[in-house]
Amino acid sequence: MGKNKKVVLAGLILAFAIATGSYSLASAYRGDYTQKGPNYSPERHALMQKAFETNDYNLWKSQMDGRGATRVINESNFSKFAQAHRLMLAGNYAEVNKIRTELGLGNGNGAGSGGRGAHCLYNN
Structure with a gap:
């Protein structure tokens, strides 16, 4: 294999590794x-x-x-959102997910009109 092909191949591998790593970091918390x-x-x-x-x-x-x-989330539904946060801290994830769905925050994997979910419900 020629030197140019090795450089191009190494560059592609590096670009793939960076892209994969960036996606993994971004996806690690999304919805969880x-x-x-x-x-x-x-x-x-x-x-x-x-x-909260x-x-x-x-x-x-x-x-x-x-x-x-x-x-x-807006001023009128924030108290329900805060309730979900307290339930999350208590480990009551079934109720948290019900409130998330009711508020339109999706199912915890990034789906829903709220876009991404995240740590402590508020999307860091």
């Missing part, structure tokens, strides 16, 4: 609210917890930057 998303930080998580504990829609929304569940 037990996984931390790429926007996770301890500070942001604490703010999100506070928003106090039903503070505006605090939650300020941390979301227009991503994920903000396409579905």
Whole structure:
């Protein structure tokens, strides 16, 4: 095999590895609210917890930057969303999934009008 073919082949293998790795990282948390998303930080998580504990829609929304569940969750249904979060923390995943479906957040694998699901229901 010529030198040029080896370089091209190595480049293709590297590009494939990068693409596969990027997809795996992006897909690892999508729809699985037990996984931390790429926007996770301890500070942001604490703010999100506070928003859910106090039903503070505006605090939650300020941390979301227009991503994920903000396409579905609004001030009028945030309390139900916060309830789902509390149920998730208690391990009641069957009820969580019922509320997710009711709110239009899909089935936990990224489907639904809310787009991607994610850690703690709020799409990190």
